[in-house]
Amino acid sequence: MKYIDEFRDGEVARGLAQRIADEADTGRRYHFMEFCGGHTHAISRYGIAELLPAHLRMIHGPGCPVCVLPIGRIDQAIALALERGVILCTYGDVMRVPASETLSLMRAKARGADIRMVYSAADALKLAREHADREVVFLAIGFETTTPPTALVIRQAQAEQLANFSVLCNHVLTPSAITHILESPEVRQYGTVPIDGFIGPAHVSIVIGARPYEHFAQEYRKPVVIAGFEPLDVMQAILMLVRQVNAGRAEVENEFTRAVTRDGNLAAQAVVSQVFELRSSFEWRGLGEVPYSALKIRPAFERYDAEKRFGLVYKSVPDHKQCQCGAILRGVKRPTDCKLFGTVCTPENPMGSCMVSSEGACAAHYTYGRFRDIPVVAA
Numbered sequence: 001m002k003y004i005d006e007f008r009d010g011e012v013a014r015g016l017a018q019r020i021a022d023e024a025d026t027g028r029r030y031h032f033m034e035f036c037g038g039h040t041h042a043i044s045r046y047g048i049a050e051l052l053p054a055h056l057r058m059i060h061g062p063g064c065p066v067c068v069l070p071i072g073r074i075d076q077a078i079a080l081a082l083e084r085g086v087i088l089c090t091y092g093d094v095m096r097v098p099a100s101e102t103l104s105l106m107r108a109k110a111r112g113a114d115i116r117m118v119y120s121a122a123d124a125l126k127l128a129r130e131h132a133d134r135e136v137v138f139l140a141i142g143f144e145t146t147t148p149p150t151a152l153v154i155r156q157a158q159a160e161q162l163a164n165f166s167v168l169c170n171h172v173l174t175p176s177a178i179t180h181i182l183e184s185p186e187v188r189q190y191g192t193v194p195i196d197g198f199i200g201p202a203h204v205s206i207v208i209g210a211r212p213y214e215h216f217a218q219e220y221r222k223p224v225v226i227a228g229f230e231p232l233d234v235m236q237a238i239l240m241l242v243r244q245v246n247a248g249r250a251e252v253e254n255e256f257t258r259a260v261t262r263d264g265n266l267a268a269q270a271v272v273s274q275v276f277e278l279r280s281s282f283e284w285r286g287l288g289e290v291p292y293s294a295l296k297i298r299p300a301f302e303r304y305d306a307e308k309r310f311g312l313v314y315k316s317v318p319d320h321k322q323c324q325c326g327a328i329l330r331g332v333k334r335p336t337d338c339k340l341f342g343t344v345c346t347p348e349n350p351m352g353s354c355m356v357s358s359e360g361a362c363a364a365h366y367t368y369g370r371f372r373d374i375p376v377v378a379a
């Protein structure tokens, strides 16, 4: 397959692993955060961590859109479906995220709520057209990748003057989360995890470009290498980070030149800024309140804003007491540090959000990595 097989070649991967081992200075330790859940998934699925030298550690970041959605936001959606009788639609992964009182969207559906899984924001709009007598709410989540399609459907709803459609907007911003990881007081409280550089997200960067990361490189002296999601992309990015650290450089480099430019997709950025504006603060699961890290719908489109239409008030809800998702999303703990991992908490019965989506650190390790933790004993 063109552009797939070339980036999964085992021989080339072994060669890259050797170069990383040769160039990584044995006199120091390297800690690189892959911000994006897509990279976490690739690292677990292709066993990349096992190919790296022991003094180079990859740290999972908070870049899984389902994982960072706090309980309070799922509760709002459930209440709309159960108490206000709306047709609530959202992406499949969100359906199983644990909410309050042992509920999830899936369990609320079992109790009779009209909750539907859609593949795109456009599907939600179609449902609104088909059910003119019902309120249809689209629970919108995700980083900069999924934001433009939501903006487009809001614009389309306005163009059609649809009276029964609205969006519960939970779109979040990557650069603000990275800044927060680097400097928030909570990070110091959790215990700081040393970070020597970042692997920058692939899909997000197609939209926003490489430019927004230049601030981290300059301000915090942290190198960033934007990488694709194939195993060789990730390994090449790690090698580029090692070289930057060795040379004392802190720059933004782009490994994913086949899709990412410095300025990104200007048409997508324009539609997003037409429909959305910054929230002054937004709660992330694991990161707490993060200033200017999410979007809300502009007043010009407020009739399509579910928070305004239904007078919703946000209430923060703490996670399950034993769930370590918060520390895992900050990179301070690993999935196996959680007592519930693989016993009480599994992908079939997730206790926390990191076990729900295949991009979550706990689900990725459960699916691809947990048997590697078991020592091999000779028969």
Ligand code: SF4
Pocket (backbone or CB within 6 Å): 322, 323, 324, 325, 328, 335, 338, 339, 340, 341, 342, 345, 346, 350, 351, 352, 353, 354, 355, 356, 362
């Ligand atoms: S294993 Fe489950 S309960 Fe533990 S941190 Fe991961 S998602 Fe949370």
